[in-house]
Amino acid sequence: MAQYPLGPSVSLAAQLVILGLIALSMAFKGQKRFRAHGASMSLAVIIHSITIIAIMLPSFSAGIVPYISENPGNAIGLISLFHGVTGLLAWVLGIWLVASWHLSPSNEKCFKRGGAMRITLVVWMVSLILGILMYLNFYTAFLPL
Numbered sequence: 001m002a003q004y005p006l007g008p009s010v011s012l013a014a015q016l017v018i019l020g021l022i023a024l025s026m027a028f029k030g031q032k033r034f035r036a037h038g039a040s041m042s043l044a045v046i047i048h049s050i051t052i053i054a055i056m057l058p059s060f061s062a063g064i065v066p067y068i069s070e071n072p073g074n075a076i077g078l079i080s081l082f083h084g085v086t087g088l089l090a091w092v093l094g095i096w097l098v099a100s101w102h103l104s105p106s107n108e109k110c111f112k113r114g115g116a117m118r119i120t121l122v123v124w125m126v127s128l129i130l131g132i133l134m135y136l137n138f139y140t141a142f143l144p145l
Contacts (some may be wrong), residue, residue: 003073006141007055007058007059008055008059008135008138008139009139010051010055011055011056011059011131012052012131012132012135014047014048014050014051015048015051015128015131017046017047017126018044018048019128021028021040021041021043021044021047022040022041022044022121023086024040025037025040025044028040028106034089038098038101038102041094041097041101042098042101042102043077044094045091045094045097045098048094049091049095052087052091056087060080060084064080064081064084067080070079076133076134076137076138079130079133079134080100080130080134082125083130083131083133083134084132086123086124086126087124087126087127088122089123089127090120090123090127093116093119093120094120094124096116096132097113097116097120098115100113
């Protein structure tokens with residue numbers, strides 16, 4: 001039986017939970033349940049923030065940065081770097097969107113941020129896919145790059 005490191009496995013599981021929360025949130029939005037949409041996205045950003053601070057940043061600085069330094073131009077090194085950039089961008093955008101929703105007296109301004117929400121979702125999905133590729137490369141034999 002394969003041994004998978006706890007931190008990255010917990011992080012991956014959390015990202016899949018977040019994906020489920022995003023799907024649920026989109027269903028709420030489609031039903032015009034905007035408060036539930038905002039609350040579920042807030043929960044997604046909170047979970048994402050916890051995994052970034054507790055697992056991803058330490059892992060990136062301890063393992064990925066040295067790996068990229070030793071293997072410049074390597075495919076997985078470039079994937080890791082792009083994952084870090086897109087993940088950080090999605091995190092910052094998510095915090096901004098959730099904070100602006102919580103601080104806004106009405107939902108009107110939220111409707112004007114639909115474009116930013118879609119961009120954030122796309123950037124986060126790119127980061128998620130790259131993170132899955134990294135997990136498969138570093139912790140399984142499924143995708144050796």
